[in-house]
Each structure stands twice: as structure tokens, then as C-alpha cells.
Amino acid sequence: MQIPFFLFPGLACTQRLFSPQREGLSDICRVIVPDWVEPLPKEDLRTFARRWGESVFVKYFSQNDNHPKAFNPSDGCFVGGLSFGGMCAPYIGEFLEEHGIKVLACFNLATIQGGSQIPTISRLLWQSINMLPFGGWKFLQLLCFVSLKLRGKHYSMPRRETYLQLLESPARRCHRVLQMISHWRDIPQNYTFPQIHIHGKHDVLLPLSKLEQTDIFILNAGHLLTLTRIDEVNDILRTEIVKFIS
Template sequence: MNSESVPGSRDTQAPLILLPGLGGDSRMFRPQRVAFPDLIVPEWIEPLPREPLVEYAARLAKEIDPGKPCYIGGVSFGGVVALELATHLNALECFLIGSIRSHQEMPRRLAMFRPVSSLVMVPKWLSPFVMGCFGRYLPPLRRGVLHQLNDAEGRFLRWAAQAILRWKPSKGVENLRVFQIHGDQDLIFPPQLTRADRVIAGAGHLVSMTHSAAVNGCLRERMTFRDALPGADSPQGFPELD
């Protein structure tokens, strides 16, 4: 299994697996790793040409399956992949952080590119250009995100941008237990288009980084509550939680 994790996790505790957003990597979850030292951040596998997101997730699930109940989630694009992964894993709950439950929550300005998704490109020159022109004026968090984008593999970025535009949830997604955390200032996926369970005031699309204490609190609350429930080793039979 290709992942970054800290050794020493308890076998009796359901692991937390989080996937970064488009162009991000494990550095995106530094604030979460402080709160959850055993956090697992899998590496992306190489997508096949024009591979649908649901098929990619099925292959990725075989690589990262911990072989026991787990919590899985992701930021933005990573949340969408996490939804599809959860249908192949023994997922107790799926956490969406600044992400969407279905293509219907995608804003119109993005959805309009769906018919021409094969033409969508993510320019690799954008990050170094912005860093060169404005880097010294950007706060550390923004500079860090641009560094991650610059380090990302170009072919994967192009595939991911096209895959999310073509994505429609598989049937298993509707049966998942999902908890959606969103910033009320998110401009990529506007909160009014989502069915967020927790809206964090003053947070934008990078809510997991800018408001990490609130996000970590939500994750811990959900995981602690579910771990304490009878039959917590199975996603079936849980009562609904507010």
C-alpha cells in the first residue's frame, strides 16, 4: 500500500484515510496530522487513458484497502474520489471537506464544460508564473498550495480535471453515510448548492487548512461518536446522527 502514515496505530481503531484536492498532496493535511497522528494519505495511482472516475476509484480501492472498517474522506476532488472509494471499502463514514455529493452540486460555470471535458487543460505554467510575479506577496498558506500544484504530475492533473467534469455518482454512493463540511465563502463549490452538514463561517475552499481546528473537531466528533456505538465495526445499523 502506497501511503504516508505514522507507525503505531492501534489495530482496534478504525483508520482515517484522507485524499487531497486536485494538485495537492499529503502536505495539504499537515493540520489534520497534528490532530490525527495515524492519518493515512494515499498516493494517487496512474490513471488509464480516459478512465472514468468510478473505475479509477475501484482500482485505487484495491491499493489502499486496510482490510477492516475505516473512515475515508477527502478535500474537493479528493472528496469525490473518496465517495467512490467508500463503495468498495468497509467505510463507516465518508467525510467531504469542501467537496460535493454529486455532479448536481457542481456550479453551472463548471458544469458547462462537461460537453467539452476532453479539451479541459490544467496549465502547469500557472503556478510558477504566479509564484514568480506575486509569490512574495502571498501568505504562507497560499504559497504552499502553489508549491503543491507545481510539484503535481501534469498528466494526472489533466485526467483529474476531465474526470470530475464527466463524473456521475455510482449507485452505491446513495447508500453511504456521508458528512459534508463546507466553508460559507467557498467560491469553487458554493455552499448554497450543497447539502452541507456543517458550514464553517468565514471559510473558503481551503477550509481544511484555514480553519483546521473546526474541521478537526468535526472529524473527531463523528469518529468518536461512531466508535462508541454498538456494532461500530460495521457501517450498517447506525442510527442517524445530527
């Protein structure tokens, strides 16, 4: 049985975000995008991430009648995520290791290493937006819908995908996720598993300049790396994964 690679998506939480990785890495690992867990009111990011990790543990590693083909904990796994999912991934890895699952590595894509790296102006902007009902997401979704209808055929694939993700994501979810991010202030931590970071130098949502630039691959890209730089991202993931399973 292949080693699982759990990839956690960003704000809109659509599995399409990792379709290129699911297909491109299928010969060396099994890419799984875990089911979304609804955030609780006023839940902090670390607590939410650990609940997400608990759902992964129960579904994929608990040996019982409902899951007769669960993965073997001793084989280990990889974790990773993009944007918000990348913020959660290390905490999820931490939870899994506490429950006897060996995390071979954590891949952080287009994300930050701690809440202390969120630019002040971004934090203030997100908090201001979230003061509106459902964080103004209904209005934003309306703008995306109209824009796609009028000019969608002229947009690049990543731009269309961004709009589609926003349209598909429930407003309440976006509101609570943004609330968790804007109140996240943890500093970057060290974990028992290695972390590999992939970031775009043109990422304006989570700027490269705020990161600790060690063990980091920098690509000529923006935020949606997995869709805009498919071959480059998959090559990096493949090279790093092989180091741990060969």
C-alpha cells in the same frame, strides 16, 4: 492498533494538505493519505475511485508476507477527502465495504455530493480548458512559478500552498483528473455508511448553494478548509469520530 482514517487529497494530490489532521487527530485515529493511483485514459470518476479503493485494500488490509501488520478488517475504518478526493471517497468506501471492510463514516470536505451539482458554467469552463494540450496546465504552472518568485512572501499560507500544489502536480495528471470531474454526472447517492460534510460558505470552486444541506457543517472559509480552518475542522472531525469509536 488505532482505527485508520484514509484521507484522499484533491487535484494536486499532495500529502501536505492533511498534515494538520495527521498531527491533530493522532491520539484518536491514524490518519493515512494513500498513494496516488494514475488515472487511465478516458477513465470515469467512479471506476478510478474504485481502483484507488482497491489499492488501499491491498496495501492496508491484505494479510500476507509483504504486509504482516495489516489492519484488522473487523475494526473498520474512516474515509474522507477534500475536493476531488471527497468526490472519490464515497465510491472508495463502497468498494471497501464490498470487500468486508466496515466503513464507519465518510467525511466530505469542500466537495460536492454528486456530479449533477457541478455548476454548468464551471463544467463548460473546465471542458474548454482541457481542450488545450495537457489542459493548459504547463502555462498555469509557469504563472504560479513566476507569481511565487515575485510576490510569494506577501501571499497567505493557503494561497502559497495552492500554488505549490499546482507546481508539484504533473500536467498529465491534472488533465485527466479535470476530465473525470467535468464528465461526472452521477446524482447524490445513499450509502450504507453515514456521510458528514464540511464546506466553506465562501467556496467559489464548488459553491455551497449547489449542495443538499443536510448533515453539513458550514464554516466561514473558502476551499482549502484543512489549511485555513485547522482547529475548526479538526474539532468537527474529532467530535464525529469519537461518536463511532467510543
